Amino acid sequence: MSNTDLEDDLRATLDRAAASVPPVTDLTERATTGARQAQRRTWIASGAAAVAVAAIAIVGVNVAGRDAPSQSPVAAGTASATPSAKVQSQVSPQSVAGTWRPVEMDGLKTLKAARPEDPVLVLLPDGTWNGSDGCNGLQGTYTIGQRGEFTATVGPQRMVGCENVPHTGVLKTAKRVALDADTLRFFATDGRQLASYARAR
Amino acid sequence: MEFEEYVSARGQELVRLGFTVSGDYQRAEDLAQIALMQAFRAWRKVRTADDPHNYVRRILINAYLSMTRRRSFTEAPTAELDAERTVPDPATDIVNSDDLWRSLARLSARERVVLVLRYYQDLDDHTIADLLGIKPSSVRATASRALATLRRTRQSHRVDERLS
Known part of the structure; x- marks a missing residue:
């Protein structure tokens, strides 16, 4: 039997087989319904995965919080090493917006000294900040990432000498920020706490 | 569209x-x-x-x-079939009447696909190669191997028919 004969027979067989297939009428509906159901399943699976991740994160934070030694008030001027992962609240320009008073700063022992101006730090939800170091007006911009990553720029400022509260040093050095109720903490790259602020009433 | x-x-x-x-x-x-x-x-x-x-x-x-x-492609047969509740399969006729169709079923999936694309869909080897993500030479080799298998199977069927 030649190859051509076999090929001809093959064509005829395949044509006959194809012709034996009865017509299917609801293909469009089945395809669109199936695709939509599959898409819905994907959304549900994605949603469930997101919920699971959030639940694990919450449990993880709670366990970390329970395991960590309770933090006693630290005397002004002493550095306290706090794990940078201890982020208690979702932190964003909106959540940190407000006026903040310094409570402790790494290496600064004169936070309570008298100054011409109130040494507050004002964070605005539009990503800008201003305030005073006690003697000079301060300003700049800042960003907060999804996991609390922090960057800041410092604008021009006067250099009147007094017991300056180094907000600018804290903001420029900080790589991470954490918000715990009414306490705002800034951390360095190595996780060391640079400063903590309390929300001004 | x-x-x-x-x-x-x-x-x-x-x-x-x-x-x-x-x-x-x-x-x-x-x-x-x-x-x-x-x-x-x-x-x-x-x-x-x-x-x-x-x-x-x-x-x-x-x-x-x-x-x-x-692995689940080859389904395990059920223990018993209810003849009254089985649905007629349009493939039954052609399977019973065409030994070439039966021989096609014994080829590997890729061999069968190549033959179908070549002889039923009338696609050239380059298009088939592009569709399967292989080289045209692989398409030719696969088709040649599949045709040789079909020819051998057919010849043995004819010998069997003559002997019976």
């Missing part, structure tokens, strides 16, 4: 293609549905392709080849 227009123009062709590669009517419908579902989800991309039908055909063939690689 809208998705609905495509399905009404080419949907049945896809079922037929599914049947010629799989040899199973139910599986043919499944393959056509899988291909159309995937095409529907990416219809914006499919409709702008050079040849939307080729795009969907590729999905179907890949779905079939993936299906044959699964």
